[in-house]
Amino acid sequence: MALHDGQxxxxxxxxxxxxxxxxxxxxCPHGVYIDVTFGGxxxxxxxxxxLGEEGRLIAxxxxxxxxxxxxxxxxxxxxHGNFRFLKNFLRYQGVxxxxxxxxxxxxxxxxxxxSERGFSFRFPGELDMRMNRxxxxxxxxxxxxxxxxxxSELFFRYGELRNARQIASAxxxxxxxxxxRETDDLLAILEPFTRREKEKKTLAQAFQALRIEVNGEMESLKEMxxxxxxxxxxxxxxxxxSYHSLEDRLVKNFFKTGNFEGELIKDFYGNVETPFTVITRKVIVPSEAEQQRNPRSRSAKLRIAEKR
Structure with missing residues (x-):
């Protein structure tokens, strides 16, 4: 086996x-597959x-x-590269x-x-958030x-924070x-805007907005x-x-219509033109058992499409 063990x-x-x-x-056992987010x-x-012996996986x-x-x-x-360059890397690999x-x-x-990566509000550390260091x-x-x-725009668009203007001003x-410089600096800025019952959600939204901006995540997803x-x-x-509504909306629209706006394009006869057949008519979410085993899976949504 190529990878380290499950532990x-x-x-x-x-x-x-x-x-x-x-x-x-x-x-297909002899097929070629891509995992664009290798991680662990x-x-x-x-x-x-x-996969069989003749199969191939590129991550x-x-x-x-x-x-x-x-x-x-x-x-x-x-x-070792961003999946936004998928086609070029595959050409280099002869695929x-x-x-x-x-x-x-x-x-x-x-x-x-x-903590030193700065992705979480749970730990003190430098506000870095770069996936590619x-x-x-x-x-x-x-x-x-x-x-x-x-x-204000990034907190509103990527964090979906209603008080984005006030946060930007702060x-x-x-x-x-x-x-x-530090996560504690950002927590001090956000403290007046976090009600106790929604504190974690507000902080998560603000950190998410910054992470998406730093890594150009929405642009990379579109290109991929x-x-x-x-x-x-x-x-x-x-x-x-996907794990938040911005990503899921893009994926859903693209699968359904072939564009990110969700605009249906019809041919001369009124038939919808789309490059995909949507396999998941209803989005797939983790079972209660999986959510208990892995709480971070709670917001996961899986969509599957097949190229026509």
Whole structure:
């Protein structure tokens, strides 16, 4: 087996909807598959288990920490890079078309639990939030350098915070007296806007907004979805697990209509033109048993589509 054992994966990240998502790929033993979010390798491990000797799996991850979860396997290739460059990387690997693509868009437990990465409000640490630590822009740079209007827009759009303007104004006031560097700085800014009964939700939304901005997550997701359409074979499957409404809306619209706005395009005869057949008419969510075993899976939503 190419990857480390399940115990290590459980420490790094417990994959959500593991069986449901890999089942959704409808794996052909000699097929070529892509895991665009390798992380701890849980989904990749299960895909490899179902592949035959002639099968192939290519996994992507932009975080260098993920590379520590792999070892050699003749069927497995790891690409240290952002999945937004999916098509180019596949061309480099000599792959023209694939049988299935799996994307788990959640942040690994590893990232939330490492204080120095700054992804979580639970630990003191630097406001970093970069998935790729070679990238230039950190969360602290966003908070210190963005204009008030830009901050308001990102907190509203990516955090879905109704009081985004007030939060942006508070950020600007705070940085007039000192630089915003640590998670504790951001918690101090957010403290007046967090009611006790919704404290964790508000903090999670604010941190999510910054993480999405720092990593360009929505743009990367759009590019990956568009490129997946180009590299999937007819009949190939695309399985996407999302964790918040912004991602899920994009995926749902793209599967249904082939565009991100959800606009139905019809041919001359009035038939809807769409590149996919939606397999999951109803979104798949974790069972109660899985949510108890893995509380971080609670917000996971799986959608599956097949290229026509």
């Amino acid at each position: 290590h994966d459980a420490v790094y990240h417990t994959p959500a909807l593991l069986d449901e998502s890999v089942d959704g790929l409808s794996i 390798g849980g989904h990749s491990r299960e895909i490899l288990r179902r 992507f991850d932009q975080d260098e920490d993920a590379a520590g979860n792999i070892t050699s396997d003749p069927r497995f290739t790891f690409v 023209e078309a694939v049988d299935g693509i799996l994307a788990d868009l959640g942040v690994s437990s590893h990232h939330f639990d490492i 070679n990238a230039q822009k950190k969360a602290s740079d966003v908070l210190n350098d963005y204009e008030e209007g830009q901050l 950020v600007v006031r705070y940085r007039q007296t000192q630089q915003i 979805l568009l490129q997946s359409l180009r590299v999937l074979k007819p009949g190939g499957r695309l399985c996407v697990i």
